[in-house]
């Protein structure tokens with residue numbers, strides 16, 4: 001049950017806005033609703049069967065070719081999002097990492113700089129709470145929170161729905177912070193221009209080898225918390241080498257959100273994309 | 278759990294198609310899952326039985342064809358089996374390997390039962 005409105009909506013994601021506790025929109029992605037509908041028809045069908053006497057109640061078997069990508073629906077929607085971004089000249093970035101690598105901190109630190117040059121908006125993905133959206137809201141930029149509930153990733157449908165609630169400007173930058181998770185979000189295209197994976201120096205330099213799919217899918221990798229390097233057993237060069245083994249096209253940045261080291265190179269990289277657009 | 282949302286997308290896709298075809302139920306589904314696709318097949322089967330409840334696919338048997346990964350060296354063009362994204366070319370040692378198969382994740386076909394008349 002939804003604890004905001006008491007409705008019986010189960011599963012499915014909820015959109016929320018900071019500073020507006022009344023606002024929430026239930027969205028259902030992967031056709032949970034459909035399965036309910038089918039439940040009805042299914043039982044009706046059984047009643048029907050019982051009402052008549054059939055000679056061949058098991059019917060005829062037939063094979064049907066499908067040859068369809070399982071993620072087809074997500075991928076089609078992602079392409080629609082991508083078309084929307086392109087038409088309106090919006091650069092969308094998908095930020096991915098394990099919980100706590102510093103996705104929100106990076107946005108908090110760089111958005112005040114970036115917004116002097118380009119309008120910025122944010123979509124925050126977390127299973128619960130509007131904590132991250134509240135932190136972005138405090139910067140004074142438009143933000144929407146997607147609470148995925150039990151879901152472990154954002155999908156193209158959630159982004160599509162969020163876009164309708166966010167009034168994005170043309171020629172702007174959209175930062176999407178995915179649910180903290182180094183596995184599942186890699187599989188779901190959102191329609192972003194680039195995937196940015198963040199890893200921090202407290203996580204172990206073999207992470208790219210342990211979670212190769214994420215680093216394989218990413219376009220850019222940011223190593224964060226370099227201020228902690230003197231205190232942790234983390235070899236930045238080896239981490240980079242490991243990441244390059246998984247994806248030899250990966251662009252690499254090293255930053256400390258805390259000290260500000262390396263952030264100029266990162267914001268300049270974004271500005272180049274925004275201008276080129 | 279993404280295997281759950283993926284199981285739901287499979288159910289949604291086959292259920293819709295089966296209805297179009299006038300099926301009474303789905304008895305089998307053939308999936309192609311590449312070993313590099315990031316799908317845990319055991320977990321998927323487990324989620325599928327929950328996801329298919331109340332749909333035409335409720336009693337369907339999932340047959341999963343797992344495909345090995347193949348990499349191609351961008352330096353010397355030789356191809357070879359890979360089980361990870363971080364393969365090294367066995368011919369020339371290059372790390373610049375492109376994955377050419379093993380990332381598939383498809384519904385190949387399904388078997389339906391039509392209403393017996």
Ligand SMILES: Nc1nc2c(ncn2[C@@H]2O[C@H](COP(=O)(O)OP(=O)(O)OP(=O)(O)O)[C@@H](O)[C@H]2O)c(=O)[nH]1
Pocket residue numbers: 097098099100101102103104105106132179180181224225226227228255256257258259
């Ligand atoms: N020392 C140090 N701490 C940092 C740095 N960047 C972020 N942190 C800290 O790391 C913790 C997690 O940062 P967040 O920005 O909330 O991480 P996140 O990736 O958004 O986390 P989730 O949204 O929960 O996945 C916070 O306590 C930050 O203050 C850094 O460069 N150096």
Ligand SMILES: [Mg+2]
Pocket residue numbers: 103104105132177
């Ligand atoms: Mg965060």
Ligand SMILES: [Zn+2]
Pocket residue numbers: 002003004005006007009024026
């Ligand atoms: Zn509600």
Ligand SMILES: [Zn+2]
Pocket residue numbers: 152183184278279280
């Ligand atoms: Zn998952």
Ligand SMILES: [Zn+2]
Pocket residue numbers: 350351352353354355366367368369370371
């Ligand atoms: Zn080679």
